[in-house]
Amino acid sequence: MMPHVAVLLQTPTEKPGSLAAFLARKQAHVTTLPLYDGAPVPDDPRRFDLLVVMGGTMNVDETERYPFLAAERRLVRDAMAARVPVLGICLGAQMIARACGVPVIKSPQAEVGWCSVQLTPAAAHEPVCAGLPAEMTVLQWHEDMALLPDGAVLLATSAACPHQAFRLGTALALQFHVEMTQELLEEWTAGKPELRHIAADFARYGERLQVYAAHIYEQVWNGVCIHAREREGRS
Numbered sequence: 001m002m003p004h005v006a007v008l009l010q011t012p013t014e015k016p017g018s019l020a021a022f023l024a025r026k027q028a029h030v031t032t033l034p035l036y037d038g039a040p041v042p043d044d045p046r047r048f049d050l051l052v053v054m055g056g057t058m059n060v061d062e063t064e065r066y067p068f069l070a071a072e073r074r075l076v077r078d079a080m081a082a083r084v085p086v087l088g089i090c091l092g093a094q095m096i097a098r099a100c101g102v103p104v105i106k107s108p109q110a111e112v113g114w115c116s117v118q119l120t121p122a123a124a125h126e127p128v129c130a131g132l133p134a135e136m137t138v139l140q141w142h143e144d145m146a147l148l149p150d151g152a153v154l155l156a157t158s159a160a161c162p163h164q165a166f167r168l169g170t171a172l173a174l175q176f177h178v179e180m181t182q183e184l185l186e187e188w189t190a191g192k193p194e195l196r197h198i199a200a201d202f203a204r205y206g207e208r209l210q211v212y213a214a215h216i217y218e219q220v221w222n223g224v225c226i227h228a229r230e231r232e233g234r235s
Contacts, residue, residue, distance in 0.1 A: 001232040003049040003224045004029045008072060010056025010091055011036050013187060017179035018210060019052065019087075022217045028224075041071035045079035049228040050220070053092030055177065059144060060094045060104050073099050076171075085223045086171040090142055093165075093173035097146030100168070104146050109160035111140035113198045114205050117164045117176060123155045126167060128219040136212055137205045138176040139185070139198075145175065170223060178213045182206060 005028045007016055012034070016023075023030050031048075033039040036056075045051060053076060063070040077099035079086050088096040094104045114137050123129035136156075145161050148154060149168055156165035156176075164175045182202045189195040 001228050002027060002029045003228040004031065004047065005050045005052060005224070006030075006042060006045075006048045007032045007052045007054065008041075008075075008092070009034045009036060009039075009054050010058065010066075014055040014057075014090070015179075015184060016052060016054060017177075017181045017184045018213050019179045019217060022214070022221075026221060035068040035072065036066075041068055041075050043075075045075055045084045046082050046231070048079075048084060049231065050224045051076065051079050051084060051086045053086065053088040053095050054179075055090030055092060055141070058091070060091060060098050069095075080169055080171050083170045083227075085220065085227055087220055088171065088173045089179060090175060090177060093175050094144060094146040096168065096171050096173045097149055100149035102147045102149045104144050107143055107145035107161040110143035111160050112142075112195070113140065114138070114201050115140045115158065115160065115176075117156045117158045119156055120154050122153050126153065126155060127222075128167065128172060128216055129155055130219075131215055132212060136208070138178065138209060138212070139180040139205075140176050141188070142175060146173065170227075172216075172220060174216075178209070178216055180206070180209060 005023055058066050076095055116135055116137050118135050119129055145163050148166055152166040152168040154166050158164055166173050185199045185202055189199045
């Protein structure tokens with residue numbers, strides 16, 4: 001069975017980038033849902049083998065201004081309860097925490113640009129982190145941070161944002177933008193001369209970021225394939 005992936009988009013600019021290319025190479029069946037443009041939030045996550053929850057410029061609790069956030073939170077909660085793999089990036093990582101009833105607060109320091117994160121000792125026992133360096137330079141674009149749900153395994157941290165990545169069951173939350181590409185970063189910084197150096201630094205950091213991303217995607221994909229086989233067995 002070809003794994004079925006749902007990609008939930010919060011804004012038109014926060015696209016799946018390198019993840020989209022990875023899923024295309026794996027020949028995944030991808031359903032892209034632009035929630036910002038009125039796409040309905042699915043009722044049942046069990047029809048998917050992976051939910052990808054992308055970032056966004058809003059706060060995860062702005063449900064009155066962005067009503068789809070409340071339905072999305074329920075979808076993520078139901079997916080985690082059904083052990084459907086979930087990958088949350090930036091706002092998506094915070095959505096995983098909120099789906100567990102955990103607050104999202106201001107990060108000790110806002111991060112915009114290339115920043116260093118460190119793996120925790122617990123990460124050594126997690127396949128998604130195996131082979132990654134103890135310290136990585138990644139692309140950040142946030143001012144909020146999720147608190148850790150009960151039972152979550154903290155995978156990466158930094159002084160500016162102590163909760164950079166965590167795993168909870170079949171959900172992986174990444175505060176940083178592992179999906180970033182040169183093209184996407186150029187789009188984000190267009191018309192903002194004060195941020196042009198961030199795009200220029202992709203030549204310095206981007207290749208390594210894509211190596212980290214490829215490793216993380218492959219580990220997530222392993223879980224996706226297991227879920228697809230189990231779903232096929234139930235059908």
